[in-house]
Amino acid sequence: MSASAKGPVVGSVALPGAVAVSPRKILAPLALAQFICSFAGSNMNVMINDISADLNTTVKGVQTTITLFLLVMAVLMIPCSKLTDRWGRKRCFLGGLILYGIGALLSAIAPGLGVLIVGNAFLEGVGTAFLIPPVYILTTLAFRDTASRAKAFGAISGLGGIGAAAGPLIGGLIASAIDWRAAFVFQALVVAVIVLLSRDLHDPLPADPERPFDAVGAALSAAGMLCLVLGILQADVDLALMLALVAVGAVLLGLFFGHVRRTERAGREPLLSTGLFRNRVSNLGLATQNLQWLLLMGVSFVVAVFLQTVRGFDPVQTGVVFTAATAGILASSLGAERFAQRRAQKTLVMTGFAITTVGIGLLLALVGASSRVVAFGPGLLLIGIGLGGMLTPSVNVVQSAFPEALQGEISGLSRSVSNLGSSFGTAIAGTILVSDLGTGNDAYVVAMVVLAMVGLAGLVVATRLPGGKPGAVAAVAACEAP
Incomplete structure (x- = not known):
């Protein structure tokens, strides 16, 4: 039987029951979807002054909107990933895109902060939670060997990083040339393009409508993470409330894990299998993902707010500063496949964190020594290179650690952990900065030191x-998978 009769060969694997499509057609809509979702998390950073003035709100109000968008993604990513098994990955992908597009258009016409929160934080956040897990599930199923999967994840993670880093520049250009509302129209147009590109996208695994869904577990996990991050946002407002919310969040997450164990002992399928946490390599990979996105979104928010509120930069000037980070992420992401073939994934992740930390040090040293825009360039360039070089190996470590049957769960957990890191970055670093903007450089320094x-x-x-030769991490992880 020919390859086309069996299904398309993607990477090195034929997908049963699908018509032949090229890898480029599979990757294009998936990578572009990750790009626009990451773009949405950072492009508002350069429009803070414009949005605040237009909607009669404050920097804190815009920060809360950005954090809620990232948080909604985080708390719903695991439940939505489970629903992809039940409803089908392509159906959830397209449904999420449509919901995202509606949220973007609603945000574009928002008369006040409340409507902006509904459109951006909730509708776009829920849409993203539905569409992102299929991106990583379909990629993992399509590309089986370490090298081709690294290249695919390199394209997706690279565009995600570029979206987050270029968000300020693109958003700044649109806001200055037209209006901040046009940035949301831009998102809706990109979503429409992704929907058109997804016509040839196929789901290699059939949907299982009878697959059980753990609603209690979904509610407990979502409420726990929500309280945790909302508590952090209260740090500069009410310390007692912050501690109370964090404590409630910890209790709810404890109840969630207790519920999961009881559900498994009863022989039913929980929202998240405890077996996912028995893989040491995957756990370490998840931790690195969380910290990477915390750094990316934290640096983006702190630098953008500092430039606008302390240095008085406009959206375009602020966005231009971030071209250095965008260039760094693009350069290192494009080399993801070559790096994966030559270096162990441990080496790539370690190097990435080391370069990123040096970049933050340069931001502290050079910005304190000079008020010129170019002072931000070297530090942001190194941060972009460091983050772009380690986003792909961290994703590959986690996704490669589990068999096809668990891809829905681990993809949801992986994306949830990453987006939780993004919300932590904006909440923690942003709260430190926003709490005392009047001190100017001092607040910036404290946030960057953190x-x-x-x-x-x-x-x-x-x-x-684990170290070893290139690809060894994935092999070790696979052997440890439950």
């Missing part, structure tokens, strides 16, 4: 990944 400590923590975690 981010540098996060970078060092990531380096320590990365040293615990």
Whole structure:
């Protein structure tokens, strides 16, 4: 039987029951979807002053909207990933895109902060939670060997990183040339293009409508993470409320894990299998993912707010500063496949954290020594190179650690952990900065020092990944998979 009769050969594998399509057609809509979702998480950073003035709100209000968008993605990523098994991965992908597009258009016409939160934080956030898990599930199923999968994840993670890094530049250009609302129209147009490109996208695994769904577990996990991040946002407002929310979040997450264990002992399918946490390599990979996105979104928010509120930069000027980070991420992401073939994934992740931490150090040193725009370039360039070089191996470590049957669960957990890191970055670093903008450089320095400590923590975690030849991490992880 010919390859086309069996199904398309993607990477090195034929997908049963599908018509022949090229890898480029499979990757294009998936990578572009990751790009626009990452773009949405950072492009508002350069429009903070414009949005605040237009909607009669504050920097804190816009920060809350950005954090809620990232948080909604995080808390719903695991439940939505489970629903992809039940409803089908392509159906959830397209449904999420449509919901995202509606949210973007609603945000574009928002008369006040409340409507902006509904459109951006909730509709776009829920849409993203539905469409992102299929991106990683379909990629993992299509590309079986380490090299081709690394290249595919390199394209997806690279465009995700570029979206987050270029968000300020693109958003700044649109906001200055037209209006901040046009940036949301731009998102809706990109979503429409992705829907058109997805016509040839095929789901290699059939949907299982009878697959059980753990609603109780979904509610407990979502409520727990929501309280945790909302508590962090209260740090500069009410310390007692912050501690109360964090404590409630911890209790709810404890109840969630207790519920999961009881569900498994009863022989039913939980929202998230505890077996996913028995894989040491995967756990380490998840930790590095969380810290990487915390750094990316934390640096993006802190630098953007500092430039606008302290240095008085407009959206375009602020966006141009981030071209250095975008160039760094693009350069290192394009080399993902070559790096994966020549270096162990542990080495790539360690190097990435080391370079990123040095970049943060340069941001502190050079910005303190000079008020010129170019002072931000070297640090942001190194941060872009470091993050772009380690996003792909971290994703590959986690996704490659589990068989096809668990791809829905691990993809949801992986994306949830990453987006939780993004929301932590905006919430923690942003709260430190926003709490005392009047001190100017002092608040900026404190926020960046905290981010540098996060970078060092990531380096320590990365040293615990197994070493060996290129691709060895994935092999070890697969052997440890439950």
